[in-house]
Amino acid sequence: MRIPILLAAQIQSTLASTSSSSTSTKESLSISGPSKLQSCTPTTFNWTSTSAPYTISIIEKSTQQTDQDQDQEELEMVTLDENKVTWIVDVVPGNQVSMLVKDSKGNTAETLSWTVEHGGIDCLDLD
Ligand SMILES: *[C@@H]1O[C@H](CO)[C@@H](O)[C@H](O)[C@H]1NC(C)=O
DSSP, X not given: OOOOHHHHHHHHHHHHSSOOOOSOOOOOOOEEOOSOOBTTXXXXXXXXXXXXXXXXXXXXXXXXXXXXXXXXXXXXXXEESSXXXXXXXXXXXXXXEEEEEEOTTSOEEEOOOEEOBOOOOTTSOOO
């Protein structure tokens, strides 16, 4: 009988755990951030420890154009073993961003969007 890889991994993590609790083995990934984001300000985000490594993406939603489909781009991706990251918010004030985390099992969690407030501008590549 072939055991699905995901299930096998869960069994392994259950065995590795000292807890004998038989509640749900599904780990849920969630991410926390601050209540506001300010441009060019280092900001720390953290997420639940599920399965490293984690891939972090910053999703920027431009609010410049109103009629077209909202322009959404994945800005940066970084892979980490830790469950936190500090990011200097290099986003133009007024734009909306959210942060997405994906663990090595493919679980994802995304924050709500923030509208970036005015902080510094020295990190921005403005003309
Ligand atoms: C992020 O860290 C804070 C402070 O240590 C903690 O209270 C919170 O639960 C963490 N968030 C997540 C999603 O793990």
